[in-house]
Amino acid sequence: MKKVGITGQNGFVGKHLYNTLGLTPEEFERIDFDKSYFDSEQKLDAFVSQCDVIVHLAAMNRHESQEFIYETNVKLAKNLVASLKRTNSKAHVLFSSSSQEERDNLYGKSKKEGREILANQTRENGGLFSGMIIPNVFGPFGLPNYNSFVATFCYKLTHGEQPVIDNDGEVKLIYVSELVNEIITKIREEKSEDLYEVPHTSVNKVSEVLAKLENYKKLYFEGGEIPQLESKFDYNLFNTFRCYFDVKNHYPVKFTQHTDPRGAFVEVIRLGIGGQCSFSTTVPGITRGNHFHTRKIERFAVIKGKALIQLRKIDTDEVLDFYLDGKDPAYVDMPIWYTHNIKNIGDEELYTIFWINEPYNAEDADTYFVEV
Template sequence: MLKIGITGQAGFVGKHLYTTLALFQEEFERVDFQKEFFEDATKLNDFVSKCDVIVHLAAMNRHNDPQVIYDTNVGLATKLVHALEATNSKAHVIFSSSTQEERDNLYGKSKKEARELLANWAKKSQGNFTGLIIPNVFGPFGHPNYNSVVATFSHKIARNETPTIDVDGDLKLIYVGELVDEILKEIRIGDSKEEVLVPHTSESKVSRILFLLEKYKEQYQNNGIIPELNSRFEVNLFNTFRCYMDIANHFPVKFTQHTDPRGAFVEVIRLNVGGQVSFSTTVPGITRGNHFHTRKIERFAVIKGKALIQLRQIGTQETHDFYLSGDEPAYVDMPVWYTHNIKNVGDEELYTIFWINEFYDPNDPDTYFENV
């Protein structure tokens, strides 16, 4: 079993990699990293000595003074090299650099020099090093005004703010889940490669991204409609946007009931995308679910009985509790990377309708079990 440590474990990419590694517990063991290790050589040496693989993600992306970015990123790589030398480490070091390496800015220069520092360590010590040149990364839980324009736009639009475009350039993009797959591939291969160009998986103008996000806001956030999603990129962008919504105050969304002497009619879902609709009955006291998805879009609609739907983002402790009743039919949607369940908390049978955007595939279920 490989012991893997991630500098920058709490950052955007680091968080996704750390939580994904937990899905492969028979293959990988996670070595915990804390930011303060870089300020204490003893702790950093101890961390390095425990690792078979070190994924060096810790870096500064933005600062008012570009020199601070340069000094920080080169400084972090230098400290890591010192720890590798002090412990005579034979770990496979994987470094995340950027396609900005060749640009005339101090951030790009800092990433290139950091990569070269680690590559030189590997040559001198007969170590194992892989340098990844990575395009623009986007995905859920990125920091607005820091990680990507997608994070900034999604955050603002979800809060009824109006983003502005400074330069309507063409962006070469990779979804954070796809990047994690690339890192896992390099971990499993285990070969030294001083420079690996990670291919982008999508390309879009900034204005196109803004257009799509505003469409998701209007159709989904405002009206509950699942929008048309024409590519894997658009599914990933939509799932990214959903994670910036204030779900605690958005859900549950009550349906509009149309009643007459015959009974009631409720429209459960409007969608411009396919998928699968199911329903379940649940006896009192029983809980279903306790799992999460990394790509699927899912809706739970309670039409009879009383239910408690719970959501918790993986890696956090906060639980969102939503109480629904068939007396006022309502739905809750499941964001990606949120473990969720539904429990019958009433005295009668619970009727629930489920919609998910793709057919169930037992060979690729995208369903990971974890108690809320």
């Protein structure tokens, strides 16, 4: 088992890496990090001395002062180097750098200097070093106006604002889960590589990305329809978009119910893609679920009985409660990285329709059991 610490653990990439490592506890033990450790030699040394692997993600990439960005990022690297030296650490250090290294700006300069400083110290201590040049990263829970233009667009489209394109150029992108897999691969390889360019997985014009997101807003956010997803990038972009909803206030979504003397008809889901649709009955007092997915798109539709659907985002304590009644049919979609369950809180059997975008595969279930 490798003991892995992540500086910048609570940042965009750091949190995804931390949570993904937690899916295989038999292989990785996570050593917790807090940004305050950089202000205390004692705390930083205690952290470094525990780690077999240190992924250095902590950095500043936006500030009104470029000089402040440069000074901050170089200082973080030097502080980590000093701790490696004091503790005589032989940890495998992975450094997150940027494609801006070769550009004429202080951010790029700070990343290049930080990479070189850490590479030299790691070699001196007899450890391994991996310098990773990373393209533009997008994915769930990135901060709008900070991490990515994709995050900014998603947030604005789901919060009543209209995105504006400043520069409609082509952008090389990688989805955050793809980047995390690259980092984990480097950890497993256990070899030094001063400079490794992480390959981008798509190239898109900014306007093309916005057009896709606007389509998702129209079809899914406003109409509940799962759009056609023609590529892996589309799939990742759609799952990213879904994570910017105000979940607490968006669900449950009421169905349109058509009634006549025969009874009622409700369209449960309209699809641009396939998937698997299931039906279940649940006796009073029973709870199903208590698991989460990292990629699957899933809908719970209550058509008879009374149900409590609960969601909780991984790494948070807030539980969202949604009460549904088959007399007024409604649905809740499950965001990725939210553990969820459904409980029959009525006196009769609960009838629920479950739809998920891919058939169940026991060898790749993407289902992780965690109590809500």
